[in-house]
Structures are given as C-alpha cells and as structure tokens.
Amino acid sequence: MGINGIEIEIDFLSIWNKILVFGSQNPVTIAIDMFLNGGWVVLLLLFIYGLYTVWLDSRRGQFASKIKHILLAIDIPKNNIQTPKAVESVFIALAGAQGSGNLVDIYWRGKIQDSFSFEIVSLESYVQFLVRTPKHFRDLIEAAIYAQYPEAEITEVADYAEPYKDVKFPNNKYDLWGTEFLLARDYPYPIRTYLDFEHKLTGELLDPMAGLLEMLTRIGVGEQIWLQFVVTPQKPGWGEKGKKILKEMKGEPYAPPATIADKLLKPVGFISDIVMAVTSEVFGPSEPSKKKEEDQWKMFRLSPGERIVFENIQKKLSQHAFRIKFRFVYFGEKDVFNKARGVASVIAGIQQFNVADSNGFMPGPKTKTSADYFRVGKRVAERQRRILKNYIKRSNFYGDNVKNMFLCSQELASLWHFPVMSVKAPTVEKIGSKRAVPPSRLPYASTRLGTVSQSALVSETPITEVKPTLPESRPEPKPPANLPTV
Secondary structure, eight states: OEETTEEOOOOHHHHHHHHHHHHTSOHHHHHHHHIIIIIHHHHHHHHHHHHHHHHHHHHHHHHHHTOOEEEEEEEEETTOOOOHHHHHHHHHHGGGGOOOOOHHHHHTSOOOOOOEEEEEEEETTEEEEEEEEEGGGHHHHHHHHHHHOTTOEEEEEOOSSGGGTTOOSSOSSEEEEEEEEEESSOTTSOOOOGGGGBOTTTOOBOOTHHHHHHHHTTOOTTEEEEEEEEEEEOOSOOOHHHHHHHHHHHTOOOOOOOOHHHHHHGGGTHHHHHHHHHHHHHHOOOOOOHHHHHHTTTGGGOOHHHHHHHHHHHHHHTSOEEEEEEEEEEEEETTTOOHIIIIIHHHHHHHTTOOTTSOOEEEOTTTSSOOOSSSHHHHHHHHHHHHHHHHHHTOSSOSSOOSOOEEEHHHHHHHSOOOOTTOOOTTBOEESSOOOOOOTTOOOSBOTTSOBOHHHHTOOSOOOOOOOOOOOOOOOOOOOTTOOOO
C-alpha cells in the first residue's frame, strides 16, 4: 500500500489477532497492566493539575481581595433625551480597561481581569442607578458618563448591601429570593435590543426600561429589589463559537483555529493519511456524500426569520464583548414579602428582551432559591446564603453558573440604561435642574487663579480678594429612614 509515494506493508491479520487477545482479558487485568506500564504517570499528572487548580484559585482570590472598589450613584436630568446608544458608548469605553499580563502574572501571581458592576436597585421604591468600579478606574467611568451626559451628577455612596452580609438563613425576620440568569441558548444568539423597540415609522424609542422601572416603584416599606450586571471586558476574537454557527447556517465547513497541540502534531500529519489509507483498504473507497452537495445551497434556503437571526449574530460578533454575571435578588421583611410583586413582576420585565427563535434569559436552575421533593428547607436556605454572599462579592467567577455568558455592548445598553424623558416612573432618582456655568462677562473682583477682572481695574475702591463661591456638592443619597438594618 502506498501513501504519498511511500510503500508501507501492513499485516492486518496479526493486528487483528492482537486486538482479540487484548479484548479477551479481564478489565481489571487490563487496568493494572496499563497502570504498571506508564498509566500511573497520567494519574499523577492529573492529581498535580488538580492541586494546581485549587492553588491558583486561591491566588486569584488573594489578588482580587487587594483591589479597592467604590460605589458611584449616577443621577441624570429629568429632561434626558439621550437614547441607550449613549450608554452603549459608555460600555465601549470599558474596553480600555481590558488588560493582559504575562504568563507569570496569570499562572503564578493569579492576576485576573478587572470587572465592573452596573446595578439598578429599588430600596422601598427609591430607585437608583449605581456603578461599582475599581478605584483606579473611577476617572474612566466618570469621563465615559460625562462625555454622554454632561449634566449628570456622580456621587460616591456607601454599599447598600453591606449591612446585610451577616444575615443568615433561615431567618425569623427576613426572607430572600434570588437567582443568576442564564441564556437559553449559546451566547452567539443575541437577545432583543433597544433597536427592536424603536417605532418603524417615527423612529421613537418605546423604552423597555419603562416597564421595569414602573415595577420597581411598586414595592413598599421593608422591601428591596437588586439587579446586578457584573461586566468583564473580553479580548478581541471572542466569538469563535459564533463563527462556527454562522458557517453551519451557510453550509460551509468550519476549521477551528490551530491549537498548540495541532502545531506540535503538524510534522507528523501523515499519520492521518495512513489511517485514511487503511480505512480505504479495508472498507473500500467512500463515495461522495450527497449532504455536502446539499449544504452548498443551504444559505439560499434560509427562511426570512432565520436570515434575520443570521444577520443579528454577525452584528453581535462585530461588537465589543463582555463576560456577564446577571444576578437578581428580592429581599424584604417576612410580613411584607410578596413574591408575586417582587419576583414575578421583575422577571416579566426581563422577559421582554427574549426572542423565541434567537435567545433570552431564564433563571438558573441551580441558583434560584427554590427546591422540590426532599430537604426543601435546608436546600433553600443554603441557596439563599449563597446568592446573597455572591451578590455582595460582585464577582464574575463565584456562583453556580458554570456557563460563560457573553453579551455585546448593544445588548448591555438595552438592559442597563438611563430612562428617556418619556418614562414617568416617579421615584427614579433624577436631577431637578441642571447646572450651568456663569456668563463669561459677569464682573467680579478676582478669579480663582488670582487675576483681577477688568471691572475691578476701573474701580476706584481698594480691591480685596474675593474667592468665588463653589456650587454645593450634592449630598450623598440616603435610603429611606425606615430602611431595615441588621
């Protein structure tokens, strides 16, 4: 038999006899033989890798604990006319925070990518937009927001969830329901974005945030609703699975990028040729598959809906990507706790971003604080403790959601954006009036830099230095006075 001009002789009968002898042995005997003939090396390497994984996870935890974070409350004017496109620019600015270290930083020191937490909270119907950021990225966040909302007010506030970090469940006073949302399908399939809520004729945005904010204002004294999007910027080239899906929809073969193992095995690639030649020698040459011919016309047989999904996947892959942890917590006193109001209404507001033939959100089965059949009380209490702990940590790595959930900047801006002027939710924190700079020709005695104004030069009275009065800083927004504390 010849392969690439090389003549190879294969004794198929001897190979078949060896396979029969090996297969007739006892499985225990086979396992012992494999262990004694080098299998123990594989087991040792797997054990060492497991220990290294645990050690590296602890190193990453130590690295993350050294990062100092601050919580910023963001208020915008009532007459906001900016669409979610402005917030999309804010998320795109976070791409500047994406950084990578060398191999020593990543696999020895445990360096991790910095994350940001964008939150919407309702504290007894007091609604506030918040951003938790590493302290060294405060200027990045403020510059990105002020660039799109010059009249916005950004204030550093205390963490509203910190007072409840020591609450244990089951609890005689408080109750909690929470979950981490998952995508219903693979992440390349997009959700419904704000562009889909624009009127086709007038172009007016029917803000999807309106319904959600209205629901957040319906809770009462002793109740709180927390929504959290932990955002971690990703490197370019993140959508390899999306490229595979697009190729399959077009009926084209997909070639994954070469890995290190592929590069190492490239010099001995002729082994695959040997296998193919052996298969052809034993079973005969294979006939061309009709399926490949049919796949060439697959793209032309896409329905209008499938074509829209195809275009939306392409659009998503062209944007900046972020790894997401989407958490929701409804927390309150037991005598006023109402899941129909605090849970069902919020999930209904999130469902409007779901697309039946593309993607959408669903509560994670392993994270939602409910259980059935056996040990219900203990299992629910354990999930309550876990979701509360992970929410306060605001980490993109902790939690039961093992699936990577990636969203693009447009999808994030659809889920978290400031309401437009048409949204009338009464308890959303907004600025009553906007600030303005004084007129340029306003006479005064001296400027902040100590220079004398022209009006003071023509005056006959002695000039005394008058320091300009700075506008009063916005007081730190405080929760209602009757907010329950622990």
